[in-house]
Amino acid sequence: MEYDVLIEHGLLVTMAEGLPVVEDGAVLVENGGIAAYGKTNEFSGHKVKTRINAHKKIIMPGLINCHTHLPMSMFRGLADDLPLDVWLNDHVFPAEAKHVNPESVEKWSLHSIKEMLLSGTTTCCDGYFHEDRVAAAVLSSGIRAVAGQGVIDFPAPGVPDPKMNIKAAVDFVTEFKNRSSLLYPSIFCHSPYTCSRETLTSAKKAANDLGVLFQIHVAETKNEVHLIQGLGGMTIVEYLESLGILDSNTLMVHSVWIDDNDMGIIRKNHARVAHCPESNMKLASGIAPVPGLIKMGVPVGLGTDGCASNNDHDLFSEMDMAAKLHKVALLDPCVMDARTTLKMATIEGAKAIGLDKITGSIEKGKRADIILVDLDKPHAIPMYDPYSSIVYSAKSSDVTLVMVDGRILVRDGKPV
Amino acid sequence: MEYDVLIEHGLLVTMAEGLPVVEDGAVLVENGGIAAYGKTNEFSGHKVKTRINAHKKIIMPGLINCHTHLPMSMFRGLADDLPLDVWLNDHVFPAEAKHVNPESVEKWSLHSIKEMLLSGTTTCCDGYFHEDRVAAAVLSSGIRAVAGQGVIDFPAPGVPDPKMNIKAAVDFVTEFKNRSSLLYPSIFCHSPYTCSRETLTSAKKAANDLGVLFQIHVAETKNEVHLIQGLGGMTIVEYLESLGILDSNTLMVHSVWIDDNDMGIIRKNHARVAHCPESNMKLASGIAPVPGLIKMGVPVGLGTDGCASNNDHDLFSEMDMAAKLHKVALLDPCVMDARTTLKMATIEGAKAIGLDKITGSIEKGKRADIILVDLDKPHAIPMYDPYSSIVYSAKSSDVTLVMVDGRILVRDGKPV
Numbered sequence: 001m002e003y004d005v006l007i008e009h010g011l012l013v014t015m016a017e018g019l020p021v022v023e024d025g026a027v028l029v030e031n032g033g034i035a036a037y038g039k040t041n042e043f044s045g046h047k048v049k050t051r052i053n054a055h056k057k058i059i060m061p062g063l064i065n066c067h068t069h070l071p072m073s074m075f076r077g078l079a080d081d082l083p084l085d086v087w088l089n090d091h092v093f094p095a096e097a098k099h100v101n102p103e104s105v106e107k108w109s110l111h112s113i114k115e116m117l118l119s120g121t122t123t124c125c126d127g128y129f130h131e132d133r134v135a136a137a138v139l140s141s142g143i144r145a146v147a148g149q150g151v152i153d154f155p156a157p158g159v160p161d162p163k164m165n166i167k168a169a170v171d172f173v174t175e176f177k178n179r180s181s182l183l184y185p186s187i188f189c190h191s192p193y194t195c196s197r198e199t200l201t202s203a204k205k206a207a208n209d210l211g212v213l214f215q216i217h218v219a220e221t222k223n224e225v226h227l228i229q230g231l232g233g234m235t236i237v238e239y240l241e242s243l244g245i246l247d248s249n250t251l252m253v254h255s256v257w258i259d260d261n262d263m264g265i266i267r268k269n270h271a272r273v274a275h276c277p278e279s280n281m282k283l284a285s286g287i288a289p290v291p292g293l294i295k296m297g298v299p300v301g302l303g304t305d306g307c308a309s310n311n312d313h314d315l316f317s318e319m320d321m322a323a324k325l326h327k328v329a330l331l332d333p334c335v336m337d338a339r340t341t342l343k344m345a346t347i348e349g350a351k352a353i354g355l356d357k358i359t360g361s362i363e364k365g366k367r368a369d370i371i372l373v374d375l376d377k378p379h380a381i382p383m384y385d386p387y388s389s390i391v392y393s394a395k396s397s398d399v400t401l402v403m404v405d406g407r408i409l410v411r412d413g414k415p416v
Numbered sequence: 417m418e419y420d421v422l423i424e425h426g427l428l429v430t431m432a433e434g435l436p437v438v439e440d441g442a443v444l445v446e447n448g449g450i451a452a453y454g455k456t457n458e459f460s461g462h463k464v465k466t467r468i469n470a471h472k473k474i475i476m477p478g479l480i481n482c483h484t485h486l487p488m489s490m491f492r493g494l495a496d497d498l499p500l501d502v503w504l505n506d507h508v509f510p511a512e513a514k515h516v517n518p519e520s521v522e523k524w525s526l527h528s529i530k531e532m533l534l535s536g537t538t539t540c541c542d543g544y545f546h547e548d549r550v551a552a553a554v555l556s557s558g559i560r561a562v563a564g565q566g567v568i569d570f571p572a573p574g575v576p577d578p579k580m581n582i583k584a585a586v587d588f589v590t591e592f593k594n595r596s597s598l599l600y601p602s603i604f605c606h607s608p609y610t611c612s613r614e615t616l617t618s619a620k621k622a623a624n625d626l627g628v629l630f631q632i633h634v635a636e637t638k639n640e641v642h643l644i645q646g647l648g649g650m651t652i653v654e655y656l657e658s659l660g661i662l663d664s665n666t667l668m669v670h671s672v673w674i675d676d677n678d679m680g681i682i683r684k685n686h687a688r689v690a691h692c693p694e695s696n697m698k699l700a701s702g703i704a705p706v707p708g709l710i711k712m713g714v715p716v717g718l719g720t721d722g723c724a725s726n727n728d729h730d731l732f733s734e735m736d737m738a739a740k741l742h743k744v745a746l747l748d749p750c751v752m753d754a755r756t757t758l759k760m761a762t763i764e765g766a767k768a769i770g771l772d773k774i775t776g777s778i779e780k781g782k783r784a785d786i787i788l789v790d791l792d793k794p795h796a797i798p799m800y801d802p803y804s805s806i807v808y809s810a811k812s813s814d815v816t817l818v819m820v821d822g823r824i825l826v827r828d829g830k831p832v
Contacts, residue, residue, distance in 0.1 A: 076797070077804035081753035115794035222747070281740035282808070284749040311808040312795045321737055324697035325744075331638070333700040337497035378531035379728045379812075381492070388493035392698070392727040396795075397813030 002047040004406060005029040007370065008040040010054025013386050015061050015346045015361040019339060021386060027059060029368040032406030037362055052401065056376040058386060058394075061361050062122025062369040062402065063315040064349030066274035067215075067253050067303025069128045070109040070137070074099060076307035084221065084283055092308055100157040105130040109137035114415060116313045117143060119396030122369040122404045123360075124313075125251065125274070125303070125353045127188030127215050129157040135176050138183050142409050144369060146353050147176070148188030148215045151203045153195050166202050173210050182405055184213065184355070191217040192236055193227035197243055204245050213251055213354055215274075216240075219262075220254040221285045237262035246271040251352060253303065255293075256286040263293055272299045272352040275344065277322045279305030291326050291335040294344075301349030316396045319345050323391055338387035372401040418463040420822060421445040423786065424456040426470025429802050431477050431762045431777040435755060437802060443475060445784040448822030453778055468817065472792040474802060474810075477777050478538025478785040478818065479731040480765035482690035483631075483669050483719025485544045486525040486553070490515060492723035500637065500699055508724055516573040521546040525553035530831060532729045533559060535812030538785040538820045539776075540729075541667065541690070541719070541769045543604030543631050545573040551592050554599050558825050560785060562769050563592070564604030564631045567619045569611050582618050589626050598821055600771070602629040607636070608652055609643035613659055620661050629667055629770055631690075632656075635678075636670040637701045653678035662687040667768060669719065671709070672702040679709055688715045688768040691760065693738045695721030707742050707751040710760075717765030731761050732812045739807055754803035788817040 005028075012025025014037065026040040028048070036043075079091035105128065116124060126134055127148035138145040149172035150156060151165045159168045169187045176185040187207040189195050195203070200216075207214035219225070219236045231239050237258055240246050246269035253274040255266070266273065275290050293300050302322060304313045319341050326336040350360025359369045373394055375383060380393040402410035409416055421444075428441025430453065442456040444464070452459075495507035521544065532540060542550055543564035554561040565588035566572060567581045575584045585603045592601040603623040605611050611619070616632075623630035635641070635652045647655050653674055656662050662685035669690045671682070682689065691706045709716050718738060720729045735757050742752040766776025775785045789810055791799060796809040818826035825832055 074798065077800045077809060080801070080804045080808060081750055083749060087749070111794060111797070118794060278740060281744040282749065284743040284747045286747065287744060311804065314795065314811075317733060317736065317811075320733065321740070324694060324737070325741070327700040328697040328703060328741075331700050331702065333499060333503070333698065334497055378527060378534060379730060381527070382490065384493045385496070388496045388727065392496060393493060395730075395733075395811060395813060397811060 002049060003028050003030045003035060004048070005050045005052060006043055006046065006048040007052045007054050007059055007372070008043065010057045010059035010372065011386055012037060012362065013058055013060040013390070014363065015343065016363045025059060027362055027370060029406050032368055034362060034364055034366050034368050036364055054372050056374065057400065058373040058375060058390065059362070060371055060373060060390070061346045061359065062371045062404065063120050063345045064301060064353070064360060065116060065121045065124040065304055065313060065315055066251070066301030066349045066352050067276050067305055068112065068124045068126045068313065069306030070112040070124070070126050070134055071100065071105040071128050072306030072308050073112040073115070074104060074108040076311045078308060080311070096157065100129065102130050102133045102158070106133035106137050109134045110141060112307070112313055113137055113141040113143050117141070117402050117409050117415065118399065118413070119314050119316065120371045120373065120399035120402060121313065121315055122371065122402060123350070123355065125215065129159065131172055132175065135183055135185065139180055142182070142404055142407055144182045144359060144404055146184040146186045146213055148186035148213070149173070150188050150190060151195060151199060152190040153199055166199065166206055169203065170206050170210065173212050177210070186213040186215055188215040192240060193224055197230065200245055201243050204250070208249060214249055215251045215253060216245070218252040218255050219257040222257050224257065235259065235262050237265050241265050241269060248272070249354065254280065254285070254288065256280055256288040258289065263289065263296060266293065267296045267298050272301070274301050274303040274352060275322065276303045276305040277325050278318055279309040281321070281325065283309050287325060287329045291330065294340060299348050299351035300344055301352030302345045314396045315345050316394055319391045338385070338391040341391050342387055368403055368406040370403045371399055373398050374400045418465060419444050419446045419451060420464070421466045421468060422459055422462065422464040423468045423470050423475055423788070424459065426473045426475035426788065427802055428453060428778065429474055429476040429806070430779065431759065432779045441475060443778055443786060445822050448784055450778060450780055450782050450784050452780055470788050472790065473816065474789040474791060474806065475778070476787055476789065476806070477762045477775065478787045478820065479536050479761045480717060480769070480776060481532060481537045481540040481720055481729060481731055482667070482717030482765045482768050483692050483721055484528065484540045484542045484729065485722030486528040486540070486542050486550050487516065487521040487544050488722035488724050489528040489531070490520055490524040492727045494724060496727070512573065516545065518546050518549045518574070522549035522553050525550045526557060528723070528729055529553055529557040529559050533557070533818050533825050533831065534815065534829070535730050535732065536787045536789065536815035536818060537729065537731055538787065538818060539766070539771065541631065545575065547588055548591065551599055551601065555596055558598070558820055558823055560598045560775060560820055562600040562602045562629055564602035564629070565589070566604050566606060567611060567615060568606040569615055581615065582622055585619065586622050586626065589628050593626070600629065602631055604631040607633040608656060609640055613646065616661055617659050620666070624665060630665055631667045631669060632661070634668040634671050635673040638673050640673065651675065651678050653681050657681050657685060664688070665770065670696065670701070670704065672696055672704045674705065679705065679712060682709065683712045683714050688717070690717050690719040690768060691738065692719045692721040693741050694734055695725040697737070697741065699725050703741060703745045707746065710756060715764050715767035716760055717768030718761045730812045732810055735761050735807045754801070754807040757807050758803055784819055784822040786819045787815055789814050790816045
């Protein structure tokens, strides 16, 4: 038998259970999946069509970006350093009204995907409007993505009548459900302050009926609790629980302003969290209690958020910032160590969006979502510990090769 | 007359007073200095030996790293995510005792300088031991640097007898004082908790007598105040003021645990501050009240600190992190806006280390410390505002050309 690809002679950081690392490691790829991994010399007798030499490079799973609004790269740097309401009402919303259309959504989604692939991201979890055009960009690019059609109780791009918002989402999911093994349609309810309880419950029911991920922004800002009608003294998390929104199929994005009791509710209901530290920092939203959630066993993934509030899709800088932010916030240098942080950007991210059987680590039977990182550079020499090097020293520009589902999409740091 | 170099057709971000920006801008370089800047077409009649096309690139002053321990790149990633005392006593100090010698200091200083130049830093302000070897690396590399010989009341590398610590520093300054216009020797007192009041006052007097910068770590950690003998109820800043340490020739590194009264003392005495957000975050030291200091008019520069606590010399990521950290810490998205942050890494950094007549902005008469940044990349497109793009989107890997004192040290992103 002749295999498709052998990536060999690299430092293999698998991110599989127990975090095995293999020096002079290799990964055997067949039919887009991982057939085996181990020491390079274990594969010396194997016939392969293509050998990729990873000498002096790290072989690791592709990174997973758990929260994006891909088309918003069109607004990268449009309006920074402003109060949240001015930023949203005077800049982002008017710009969206003027510039968001099916063509711009597809164009800038492709742009964002290119940026993500070049920086080592092989899977993203997106939510926006005209999501069919985001899906089209995903399909033509070769990236793996969850794509969530937005639901909001206001007129939105492509959904001028809010009464049709859930139907539009259901139609989107139905249209794209079995289109490609790389595309996972989803429903993205904007937030509990922009969706009524009826919208929230109907959208959640539709997501569960369709068997797709339900995404929602939760407790991003301190003021959000005051924007929600009918909380009746409940916290936002208690409110969502009371509506039956929280289960293992729900991705709670941000989750900044939650207390210990809320965290217990999230764990009890097996809900998942997407942590977006750079966005939360830049918009001055607050610091999510992520080390606590992780300690409780809640799957927490890492997200960049949209480019209007970050302003990039770089998960290497996001990891570095996440690790450092929580250390200083808790005045504890031991929290968010490099292993925990890299897990958040790989296997825990995969869990958060329900794709951990498919991606997020290098293991036999998973799909071949693999990147090579060249750390033979002044900024990453010497290397005492690969996890420290990846989180604290590596840069997105060190990514040389990106493979999604066995297909090489970036080679020598350039799009194929 | 024939000029040396014309850098032309770039977006010129000068960082001069009033922050003039010139589209299709150009900088004329002669004898290592800036002869003029303006629109490219203003120079169409000039004869020049070398024309550098900066089309689609930003032309800006080289970045200034106000706090480094260059040789410590040898310990990059050696021991991360540990409590401060374990990190220092069980890892950094033993590693220093074992590995720090004149040869390793020079070797890893050269390594760090290479990393800095590649990432757009043209000036650094260093402090360590065997600083003569750091100085040798500076001289052979072509970078501009303040180099401070360490003073500490313990046996130190190259200074086994602490009684000789000030003499060693004075000898160092004397030896290197007029060696090169790119090297500025300095005295670096480690801290008020590792130096007696006699050592502090003698070292400060020596620095002022010699007319060189006095550097000192101040109030880096919350516990530091308990480590200092004889404070008698004073804060650390009050103590330093009482010793006559604070003046416009003193660079206070870190300055994390200072209160409003301390900030008033710093301003009154015209002392300067080096802010090292990534180091303070990673070591969980705390968050320095930098927006307040800047508002008061204190010159604050940006520093990476040594590679054992960062783990790199990348001022682009340091800017991004500084801006975002203070926004979330103060829950105010307007503080540390992109202009303020870029000033900290350029002209304000130059002020902090006393070199603002020489570098830190592109102005006629200053030395030609200039970098080109290629933002025609997916992660930086579109560009609405160059300051936002530089601080929030640009990466160190976008630096294509680095000129120090008119000499090109990096071209096409590679060392010359």
